[in-house]
Amino acid sequence: MQDRKTVFKAFVDREKEVSYLNEMNAKGWKLAAVRFSFYTFYKTEPNKYKTVLHFVKREYQTTFVRTVTECGGEIAHQSNEGKCLLFYINVPVDSENIDFLTDNQSKLDFKKRLSISRKREAIATFAAFAVAVSSVLYVLPAAIKVLVHDPEKFGEIVVKEPIGATLFFAFIIGGTVCGIMSAYIFKLYCRSKKEIKTISSEMKIFE
Amino acid sequence: MNKYPALTETVFYILLSLSGPLHGYAIMQNIKALTNGRINMGAGTLYGALSALTEKEYITEVRSDDPSKRLYIRTELGTEVIENEIKRLNELTQNAVLYFKREER
Structure with a gap:
């Protein structure tokens, strides 16, 4: 085996x-x-x-x-x-x-395909980030009331619903991670575009 | 003005190889032999070129006795394209030779 x-x-x-x-x-x-x-x-x-x-x-x-x-x-x-x-x-x-891949055309085709994949991933992660941010902002006032006791009295914050609070903060963290990933993937997408430009210009020299 | 665009080396040699039916690996080997090892095509490059040429109808697939292997052959359009390219390259070479001979004088 x-x-x-x-x-x-x-x-x-x-x-x-x-x-x-x-x-x-x-x-x-x-x-x-x-x-x-x-x-x-x-x-x-x-x-x-x-x-x-x-x-x-x-x-x-x-x-x-x-x-x-x-x-x-x-x-x-x-x-x-x-x-x-x-x-x-x-x-x-x-x-x-x-x-x-041994010629510029096939390398160019691969880079273009990789670039499309990166663009799609950047959009998807940014959409997840946007949904998380807007959801958090929308429910934040209600969440504070439901999850936290006496928000007006600073120093007397007690978490009423620990599970709910944990999920809420996990949602915030998840959204932040999506935002960071989206920015990183967009950077990779820009790098792909640059590489495509370089290969394309190398090919044009010989036309 | 040329009826067909200039061919890349990869496409030129694939079309040249397919006067008779050949499978993918045999095309690679043939091109390597024709160019004395100068063009040693990768599988990804070969696949990309075969797909593009099939889409353009310069080549077509034919069944072989071995079901795991598929053969390719040039179409009439593919033959017209390569003949056109050979004429273009001949013109280039002849002009280059004449020009350099004139310069030497």
Whole structure:
């Protein structure tokens, strides 16, 4: 029975996720599956594989899997990304070509797809943040009355409803986390746009 | 004015390789051999190019005896495109040679 282990890791940045997966490859752990931020690895030789991510339009799923398999790659996992699928591919280091994307057009297509994914995530986390902030502001006066005793007497604050108060503050913290994540993902989105511009201008030089 | 846009090297060599039916890996190997290893295409690049060429109807898929492998072949449109590109590249090369010969004199 193959040695295996499962690790919980939460990534916002896909590029950091790939770096982590390749650190694990270097230690001899090959990605087998991903389920809700739980990464399962199988033991293998160190530095035997390299892991790459790739976005594929749904209608081209079969073509992609066939092409990758023919070229010696292994599909470790796939997940939904809006109109596309996101594939995690293990490429043997000793295969004919370890580089998954070898021309500017395919690199540009990948960066554009990554940029769309980041934009969607930034909007979703910002929306969650906005909902949390507006909800908190809306219910704050009532929440103080319900949860806290004698708010006018400073120093005599007693929490009447501890569970309610905990949930309320958890909601505030959750909203704050969403706001921070949204800002970070938006920064990554801007970085993607810059990289797209760089690759596009490199390609135009040769037109 | 050219009827078709200039092709990238990747697309040019894929169309060139598909005068007969080939599967993906064979296309990669053929291009590597044709270019003496200079173009060693990644699986992601190959997939992207094959998808784009299939969408443009420059190539089409055909069934093979092995159900796990699918072959590709150039269409008539694909042949017209590559012939057009070869003419364009010939013109470029001829002009370049003439120009440099004139400069040497």
